[in-house]
Amino acid sequence: MTDVTREIVVDLDALRHNIDMLSARVAPAEVMVVVKNDAYGHGLLDVATTSVQAGVTWIGALDVPTALTLRRGGITPPTRIFAWLIDPEEDLAPAIAAGIDLGISTVPQLETAAASTDAAAARIHLKIDTGLHRNGATAEDWPRLVERARELEQRGVVEIVAIWTHIAEASDDEDTQSIRRFEAAVDAARGLGVRAPVRHLAASAAAYARSDARFDLVRLGAFVYGLPPGDGPSAEDMGLRQAMTLRARVTTVESAPDGRRRASIDLGYADGISTFAPGRIDVAIHGRRRPLISPLEVDRAWIGLDGDTDVSVGDVVTLWGDGSAGEPTLQQWGDATSTMSEELVVRLSPSIPRRIV
């Protein structure tokens, strides 16, 4: 840290390590790196560019605006960019012209895509709902969606690239049922004339754990950033490295109204620090753990110093990281604040400076 009072540090080596490890583990399935929400707070273009350099051929963008930002930022074909959160009010023509792959769940979305093509056919991934009940066609609506897509494919306005779903990670049994439903939907689509679609179903957890969930392609977000689920094996145990460190400098040291020594940092709830954190998690100063204490203010947090007399203004506080400076990991933060590490990283304010190492 130089002259800033707080910073996010992103370790691209950790990212590359995770991509290599996960790619080897899921092979022969391919990897899509999911970069939604500013790459889970790690920096959209840095993460996408690093992924492509590491050999990744698919980038998961979430929506069309993000996909177009990636194309403008230099993520060009042959790298595929996938957008699946489609706004009914949105013009899809720029996405199709930029060669963005679109996740399609309904006939109206399909018609919009087909009507928005100019020269090239719209590349589409048809989504089946296998239990999560967010988007995706129900089993009932599936044949109609596939048939209409086939008609449009024969007219040359769309190309059915893939069939996909997203699962609930509710339990192994529930996920197995989703896998069965997915296989049935793929079979039904083949029966309706869809040839050799790319099949994708799994996000991080299922891709890591289950070979029967990997199919041709897996969509990896959390694990790429070294963020394992809560209450389970640590990143290290899983061969992953947490890429993000959050640090701040001590801005005041004083005696609280109750007489106890405390230090403040310029990170508050408006910066994305969880209001459930004080009293439940420690941070590290000089390699030693100190508790985050109440109150969490809008733009600062307090750390209890107790007997620690050698903390002064300007000292570095590590809130989370890979543990190497004595700090807790994001998994431990998620467990302590009753959420998942993903919620903690995507809620960080973009006003916190980010440094890539």
Next chain:
Amino acid sequence: MSGPHELHPAPPRRAVISLETVRSNTRLLLDQPSSGRVVADLRGDAYGHGAAAVATALDDLQLDAFLVSNETDAQAVDALALSTPSILRSRLVPDSTTLLGPQLFGLDSAELRDPRARGLLPALTLSARVLSVKTVGAGEGVSYGYVYRTPRATTLAMVCLGYSDGIDRHACDGGRAWFAGSTHPIAGRVAMDVFMLDVDDSPVSPGDEVVLFGDEQHGYPSPVAWAGALGKTGAEVTASLGDRIVRSYR
């Protein structure tokens, strides 16, 4: 491509802020006797309401200063060339200053639990678009972990706000949002970018609008009630809304 005569569609995630409400709340608070300096607390980008817009709207109300979080915000407010100066916390004299913060926006805080009882109204209405709808049978699990099961055959609307926008992942535990005249339960864990609303048999289509909180006079959940269900204050909720939510003013 959209032609020149087509209106740009409204953004899918919106926070509409009534500056008139902020002004009338401020006037009400200034009517109360206070000693010393009166400073408007616009930290955390005015608790998510936009410090520059709020400072401009309050400039003629004879406040002594605008308190902001950092140099960047101070520069943004100073660039407006207002008559009220911006200050940082280091220049605040606590004992002789009345600080008006969340209450300006009709929000609760540890100091003021029930702003409406004081006539202070919420200034921010948070809403988002329905992206898709689907009908499902009874007893179906919804969203990650299937923590919600449909109590009956119903319609689910997928709404484009998620925890990355500042809607807590556990807002399903009692959280309700307004659609078409009444409130409905959030069905299942809030995901990173969307949540599902169980609208029962209300007719709903992609493109419709769902309101998470706003002025309860319109039937919306109030920010105080919304935040309370999450174990938070309204100020904590609005200050941590994400920047994908497009702010506009009226």
